[in-house]
Amino acid sequence: MSNVKLAIIYYSSTGINYQLAKWAEEAGKAAGAEVRLVKVPELAPEAAIESNPAWKAHYDATKDVKEATSDDIEWADAIIFSTPTRFGNVASQMKQFLDLQGGLWASGKTVNKVVSGMSSASNPHGGQEATILSLYTSMMHWGAIIVPPGYTDDVAYAAGGNPYGTSVTQGQDGNMVEDVEAAVKHQTKRTIEVAEKVNQ
Numbered sequence: 001m002s003n004v005k006l007a008i009i010y011y012s013s014t015g016i017n018y019q020l021a022k023w024a025e026e027a028g029k030a031a032g033a034e035v036r037l038v039k040v041p042e043l044a045p046e047a048a049i050e051s052n053p054a055w056k057a058h059y060d061a062t063k064d065v066k067e068a069t070s071d072d073i074e075w076a077d078a079i080i081f082s083t084p085t086r087f088g089n090v091a092s093q094m095k096q097f098l099d100l101q102g103g104l105w106a107s108g109k110t111v112n113k114v115v116s117g118m119s120s121a122s123n124p125h126g127g128q129e130a131t132i133l134s135l136y137t138s139m140m141h142w143g144a145i146i147v148p149p150g151y152t153d154d155v156a157y158a159a160g161g162n163p164y165g166t167s168v169t170q171g172q173d174g175n176m177v178e179d180v181e182a183a184v185k186h187q188t189k190r191t192i193e194v195a196e197k198v199n200q
């Protein structure tokens, strides 16, 4: 049984980062952590969502997933973020959520959170690393403890070998190209293990 409280905070428009988040949730529960899976609020205009059937379908399918709040950050010992790449950067929905944590940051409540990031893009080199690095830049300002997966397990290689954080390519058919489930689960387990050490 782990003493770690793990928040998995994601944004997803067509389901890829939701699936990454779900695998992280599974791994977190398997490790005995207390887990919250939450999505950041959607910001896009209704018309944009309606114009994209895959986006609309995912939006409707995940209506019941709880929305992330500052309380989830304050509550968590460890946080796994998952965000799609948008022009090589963190999705604005995720960025908005981070930017709304100024009050928490100012009161020192983001310090020593153990964090790790995941991402996806439609090209194998479409900006996944840059997106995760952008996320980590904000985490440095938070005084968070960043836990990259590195090459701490061979599963990283089969998943495309991104040491910054697990990332995946979304193919033209909308599905994942690489098999990254094991890498997500390893990254989650490792993040929890580091949080356990920090909690000691």
Ligand SMILES: Cc1cc2nc3c(=O)[nH]c(=O)nc-3n(C[C@H](O)[C@H](O)[C@H](O)COP(=O)(O)O)c2cc1C
Residues within 6 Å of the ligand: 011, 012, 013, 014, 015, 016, 017, 018, 084, 085, 086, 087, 088, 089, 119, 120, 121, 122, 123, 124, 125, 126, 127, 170
């Ligand atoms: C506005 C916009 C910008 C995007 N920018 C990139 C990009 O820079 N590189 C890339 O490979 N894919 C890009 N994509 C594709 C998305 O990253 C991809 O569809 C996403 O990772 C799927 O994740 P999701 O299903 O969780 O939303 C972009 C998509 C949109 C809508």
